Amino acid sequence: METETRAGKQVTQNMHRWSKLFVPTLREAPADAEVASHKFLLRAGYIRQLGAGIYSYLFLGNRSVNKIVGIVREEMDKIGQEFFLPAIHPREIWEASGRWTTMGDNMFRLKDRKGADLALGMTHEEVMTDIARKELRSYKQLPQIWYQIQTKFRDEPRPKAGLLRVRQFLMKDSYSFDIDAAGLDKSFDLHDAVYRRIFSRCGLQFVAVEADSGAMGGSQSQEFMVYTDAGEDLIVSCPTGDYAANLEKATSQLPVEEDLPPSGDGLPELVHTPGKGAIADVAEYLQISPKQDIKCVAYMALRAGKWLPVTVFLRGDHSVNEAKLSALVGAVDLRSMVAEELEQWFHAPAGFLGPVGIAAAKDLESAEMLVILDTALVGRKNMICGANKLDYHLRNVTPGRDFQWTLVADVRNVAEGEGCPVCGTPLKVAKAVEIGHIFKLGKKYTTAMGASVLDEAGKEVTPIMGSYGIGIERILTATIEQNNDKNGFWLPAAIAPFEVVVTITNTTDPKLVSTGEAVAAQLEAAGFDVILDDRDERAGVKFKDADLIGIPYRVNVGKRAAEGKVELVIRSTSTSQDVEMDQIASLMTGLIPESSRP
Amino acid sequence: METETRAGKQVTQNMHRWSKLFVPTLREAPADAEVASHKFLLRAGYIRQLGAGIYSYLFLGNRSVNKIVGIVREEMDKIGQEFFLPAIHPREIWEASGRWTTMGDNMFRLKDRKGADLALGMTHEEVMTDIARKELRSYKQLPQIWYQIQTKFRDEPRPKAGLLRVRQFLMKDSYSFDIDAAGLDKSFDLHDAVYRRIFSRCGLQFVAVEADSGAMGGSQSQEFMVYTDAGEDLIVSCPTGDYAANLEKATSQLPVEEDLPPSGDGLPELVHTPGKGAIADVAEYLQISPKQDIKCVAYMALRAGKWLPVTVFLRGDHSVNEAKLSALVGAVDLRSMVAEELEQWFHAPAGFLGPVGIAAAKDLESAEMLVILDTALVGRKNMICGANKLDYHLRNVTPGRDFQWTLVADVRNVAEGEGCPVCGTPLKVAKAVEIGHIFKLGKKYTTAMGASVLDEAGKEVTPIMGSYGIGIERILTATIEQNNDKNGFWLPAAIAPFEVVVTITNTTDPKLVSTGEAVAAQLEAAGFDVILDDRDERAGVKFKDADLIGIPYRVNVGKRAAEGKVELVIRSTSTSQDVEMDQIASLMTGLIPESSRP
The missing domain is CATH 3.40.50.800 (Anticodon-binding domain)
Structure with a gap:
């Protein structure tokens, strides 16, 4: 009744x-199920595997997913309008944004019976912008927030961990179109608030962190993360709660390091370091700390369709964060230089590379090598570095005096215990899984695809975009990672089958x-x-x-x-x-x- | 509050x-939008086209689709359990059922980054049966009805008419597994009842008709159709309501036709019919009715991977229903014989082909030509037919006496005005669009894929399957075709945005x-x-x-x-x-x- x-x-x-x-x-x-959510989703009859990274959701699994979708839809309806876009896309719209090429092997591609190129949708900036460019004419039609809940396809190179890294998954993705940056800020903040409500209603303990924009482009991005050892992201956070960022974006305060005293005339001089190619060996041999050494990491970066040399100089005890480096130079792919390339650009073998005497490009368009100086080397003096000569290093090397660079930037990995950039408190680093991500895209897609509207003064302007995603199954898996014991798991009532x-x-x-x-x-x-x-x-x-x-x-x-x-x-x-x-x-x-x- | x-x-x-x-x-x-639903879905801002047969659902369109999905889900939950299956399928499961080949160009195919063959799901018998064969062990687990609501992909050769013939669409598909035929009958009847409730709640005026099983295989199938001139199916129905069938399945009662009197010794004799290859020309030339003529239609049929000759003999005023013929001989493709093939099998050119003197296969496995006699020729005498000789026909030809055949079957198209097979009332033929289809599949997939359970006596038995589909967008388009005027359309409140x-x-x-x-x-x-x-x-x-x-x-x-x-x-x-x-x-x-x- x-x-x-x-x-x-x-x-x-x-x-x-x-x-x-x-x-x-x-x-x-099954023996290959290692993380809790993978094991228990299988054992509980929620899912069954059909192929690598491809799962069927059975009755209980689908029922839980439907409840999550219901919460997401109800909350998203408060700020946006639901659409449903195609999963198969003509090549043309991906060409228009320039991503047909840059998406590489991650995009599933196919040909139809007439031989036309198609892609399976891995994200929908292109389709949404295509609608926007055809339909939006006036500032009066802005702002718009359009969302959908739909299957995405990504040809993940190493599918694993059950539903955590798959080739087909459900996503709530939304897209905002605004007349100006202030509008975008508002759309971004609306999403931030709605995402927090959604994750709270789903019973998750989450943290919002600064993040890299990756293949999306754009100026600002924030991830919503759930701490779990099953996660593949590393989150740097301050115990006081005033700072949290993905390792790909995180910075820190470093204590001032003591420089070595100058030796001889204080200018660079060769030191014989036979067989001491590794930082630790050089430091021991010369009785210095790796913090007084300049590490050199030489890459080839794929940028605008061309491979170009990019070398990073950073402190001997630091490591390069390749996501930061890629974002800095706009690389869609990175690989280490091979011996021939080291010979070409340094005339020297690995282990003895250094910054003195090499030519640094003046800007990104130059034919020379891009040289990136990590910020931790700024102001340092009398350092040790490779001499670009087998079995030799240099001492008394001072950045700025003895070598130049193309860009100074923070491109290193933050380590646990370094100081919070806001308050100096020692930082924590912990594994986490991403459940949502919000981006300020800017005008990348609207410009590339030629969307424009007339503003109040009758002038053509390019709308500014945001892009926002929630991994539907990630909510389920993250919850299971948080709530399990040896006998199984428990879901909050709101998302339990x-x-x-x-x-x-x-x-x-x-x-x-x-x-x-x-x-x-x-x-x-x-x-x-x-x-x-x-x-x-x-x-x-x-x-x-x-x-x-x-x-x-x-x-x-x-x-x-x-x-x-x-x-x-x-x-x-x-x-x-x-x-x-x-x-x-x-x-x-x-x-x-x-x-x-x- | x-x-x-x-x-x-x-x-x-x-x-x-x-x-x-x-x-x-x-x-x-747009000028290419001809049918009402196509025109109005575009004009009302429900949909926009992204590519051939690929549409984005905007706010209003998605909202209506969500309401339809809500009704379908609520009703289906009364008889079955909702799953959600992958859209990308490994080739292996389609090989296991034998349909990797038979689905031909209608199936979108692709390779992943490792070169493995994948298909986009056009239907899910294989995936469901794969789950069944791995998980069902005992009769105690039966019956099962599993359904999903999901995007399907079919590389339609001629996408057109807006959402009526597309390459990507939403479908509610369900699959039943029963221990025996009586169980399947019950699952089939449950679907029949639920489908009627769904379509009624959506406000549709529909008719259930007998249908061909097509590529699904199986013993019984029933379509739910909505009459509209935008439809591409033809429905044969009796005005009294006691009979309705798809033209691909329909039969009729024919009045008894008067045979010609025998001439000469009453045995087949050559008649010179110079240039009279067409039935109408022969009839006029010989002053007979086409009903006294035997038409010959010669095909090559693709069956079990091989092309073999199949010839149909039917009354001169009748036409072959190729769906009936394909179902009869198990053909996955049909084409007309070319001149060389006519020469090989008839030693004669088109227009003068006939049954006398040709060798008919004894069964489907024979190397000879399959000869199909349409039932309307059974009992006829003294007919005219081609003589397998240029410019000659035969008269006094009596089936059974003068030639043999492989099979007798109803393979002709029923025409308006023929008698209802139940009551004899003149039949109507009208265009309609399919909104749902329910099949008794039998054991085709469970046998091919090796599913079995133990019955009460501990004996291994193969479960029997049913397969059931509803085209979600078809409900929307059919409603619009039924409810429109020059200014637009109206939806029932239950499915209106x-x-x-x-x-x-x-x-x-x-x-x-x-x-x-x-x-x-x-x-x-x-x-x-x-x-x-x-x-x-x-x-x-x-x-x-x-x-x-x-x-x-x-x-x-x-x-x-x-x-x-x-x-x-x-x-x-x-x-x-x-x-x-x-x-x-x-x-x-x-x-x-x-x-x-x-």
Whole structure:
């Protein structure tokens, strides 16, 4: 009956009886399943693998995904309009943005029966901008926020970890079009706020961090991350909470290092360092700290379709962050120089490369080598570096006096314990998984694809764009990584396939069966999403399965049913309590606040 | 507030103001848009084309599609479990079913970065059966009905007519697994009933017809069709309602035809028919009816990877239904014989082919030509046919006496006016579009892919399958084809992007604006899905747009607002009435019964 509802939710569905449902639980996960979410999604019958990085979502998995989608849609509807765009794209729109080439092997490509080139959508800036350029004519039509929830395809080179690194996944992606930067700021902030609401409603503990813009381009980007050892990103954060950034973007304060005293006339002089090509060996041999050494890392970078030489000089104990370097020079690919290239640009072998005597390009368009000086070397003096000569180093090398560079920039990896750039407190570095990402794109796509509108003065202007994504399955996997033990996992009620399982401990007892049915019906009438475990199995098997599959609450209908009592088990804490049967619905209502639900 | 709901629907969304929404209406449709749904979906800003047969759904279009999906999901949940399967499939599973080859150019194919062959899912029998063969072990796990709502990809050779013939579309597809044929009958009947509910709730007038199983295989299939001249299927139906079938499956009763009297000794004899290759010419020349002539149609059929000759003999005024013929001989492709092949098999040119003297295969595995005799020739005598000799025909030809065949079967097209096979009433033939299709597949996939379960006696048995599809966008397009006039279209409230538009006729009058806001808020509080037309446009422009975009009800807030009155316009009938402002919600509640809604 429609009136028997909780906060108005219609109860139209039939009772979900476990005995009739397809919930193929497994005692063991396959040997290649290492991270918790991979293991448990398989064991709980949420997913099955079809191919490398390609998964089928079975009944429970799909049900959880649908609930996540429901929350995302409800929140996104508050700030934007939902579209649904094609998954197959003509080559032309990717050519128009310049990304047909730059997306490389990550983009699935195919030909249709007439031989036309198509791509499978890995993101939708191009399609959205194509609509914008054809349909938007006036500032009066701005701002627009358009979103969709849809399958994306990426030909990930090494699919792994279950749903964490896949070749096909669901994404909520949205795109904003504004007349100016102030408008973009507002669209960005709206997304920031909505994303926080979405992740909170899904029960996630997340952190927003500064991030690199990667293949998207653009001026500002922020990731939403969930800490977990299953993550492949590294997050640098200040324990005081005033700073958090992806390692690809993070900076730090470094203490001032003591320089070596000058030796001889204080100018660069050769030192014989036979066989000492590694920083540690040189430092030991010369009795210095690696912090007094200049490390040289020589790359070839693919930029605007051409490979060009890029060399980084940084402190001996530091390492290059290649994402920072790529962003700095606009490289779509990076590789180390091979011996012939070292010979060409340094006339020297690996281990003895240095900055003195090489020609640095004046700018990015020059034919010379790009030389990048990491900021940690600025102001340093009398350093050790390779001499561009086998078995020799130089001492007394002072940046600026003894060599020049193309750009100074922070291109190193921040390390744990370095100072927070805001307050100086020692930083933490921890693994995390990305669940959302918001970008200020700027005019990259609108310019490339020729979108323009007339402003209030009748002048043609190029709209400014933002791009925003949420990995739908990432919400599920991140939650499982946060909430699991050796027996299984538990999901927040808002995204669990069912909120509560009513377990009939002994189905050979008709009294227990009818009581179990009544309790389940009572909870359903109160608006809860219930699964009734009516299987002809031992109680132990049922408890084990219930603990495995992510349902946050269990109501056991067992021997105390005769006294009018059932047992409520809270999965996250493994605590249980006896409850009067007619109190169970109101008790549950206290546990799962209506406000957390779609 | 949560309590201010209609039948409990929470009102959490912001008001939808047309001035802020992206509804790019067009005065004219592109010249290539011929059918009503194509024209109006473009003009109403529901869709935009990205490529041949590839469309983006904009705000209104997506909103309508989401409502259809909601109805389909709610109804399907009553009989099955929702999954979500991958769109990219490894070649292996399509090889396992044998369809990697037979799907031909209709299947999009691609290679991943490692060179592995993949297909884009055009249907999911293979993926579902792959799950079944790995997970189902016992009759206790049966029956199962698994469904999904998902994008399908088909490389349609001639995309056209907007969303009617596309290369990417949404489909609800489901698959049943049963222990025996009686179980399959039940799963089939459950789908039949649910499909009828879905289409009724979507407001469609549809007809269920017998259909060909096509590339799916299987023993029984039924299509759900909507009559419209935009359709590409032909439906044969009896006005009494006792028979309806797709032309590809339809049969009829034919009146008994009078045979010619024998001439001469009554045995076949040559007649000189110089230049009379066409049936009509022969009939005129010999002063007979085409009904007394045997037509010969010679094909090459692709079957089990080989092209083999198949010739049909049928009455001179009949035509071959190639779908029937393909199903009969198991052909995945058919083409006419070329001159060399006619020479090889008939030693004669086109126009003078006949059955006498040719060798007919005994069965499908024979190396001879398959000869199919259409049932309308059974029992006929003294007919005219080609003599397998240029410029000659034979007379006195009697099937069975003068020639043999491989199979007798109904392979002709039924024509309007022929007798209903049930009651004899003259049949109608009309165009229609398919919105759903349900198949009894049998064991084709479970056998080919090696699925089996143990039955009650512990014996291995192969589960029997059904396959069931609904074209989500077809529901939208078929509805538009049924409900349109020169100004636009109207959708039933259940699937319209909004149920009602509140039109402020003059936004320069602040009183009207606030009244319009209040009326819209009142309707929203009562649970209606409302769009408020607050645009700074002339009333005429607003009325035109509202008439165009498919919203079934319009409330005009205009000059009589001062008297507390608004005007309710019903789009389907173009009728209007003045209504007291505080009565509008209860009046609307009468017009849109809650029971029709998700």
